Amino acid sequence: MKRVWLLAALLPACVILKFERLKNEPVDFVSDVKPILESRCLECHHSRYVFAGLNLETKKLAMKGGRSGPVIVAGAPQQSLLYKVLLLGHENPIAMPPTPEKLEREHEQIIHDWIQQGAEWPEGTRLVPPQDWNRNRS
Numbered sequence: 001m002k003r004v005w006l007l008a009a010l011l012p013a014c015v016i017l018k019f020e021r022l023k024n025e026p027v028d029f030v031s032d033v034k035p036i037l038e039s040r041c042l043e044c045h046h047s048r049y050v051f052a053g054l055n056l057e058t059k060k061l062a063m064k065g066g067r068s069g070p071v072i073v074a075g076a077p078q079q080s081l082l083y084k085v086l087l088l089g090h091e092n093p094i095a096m097p098p099t100p101e102k103l104e105r106e107h108e109q110i111i112h113d114w115i116q117q118g119a120e121w122p123e124g125t126r127l128v129p130p131q132d133w134n135r136n137r138s
Helices: 002-023 029-040 059-064 105-116 133-137
Strands: none
Touching: 029 105
């Protein structure tokens, strides 16, 4: 009987520790962040359609920001417009993405953690707009 109580007492702590360990794992730009930015942001923020002056194709351009200034503040997601606009409701005109489907919570967390961990973006890594963007902007 004591083993059952001990197991019941330790189980929630194990689950919390497992979640925290996974949550604090390093975010990889190429495998975690790049697909999100390419699929949900690049349609409007690339070299041929630079909405709000923001081009996210390269690290240099992304870190420069747009008309509102820098959108990524490494180490500070709450100060990073790239993250803050994801949390806005669609009644807000600057909410992103501007589609009815908000970013999945898991993807919001990846962007948050990536910025929190320093917004590492490997040199030479370029984002590629979706292949069908050309048809939508012709």
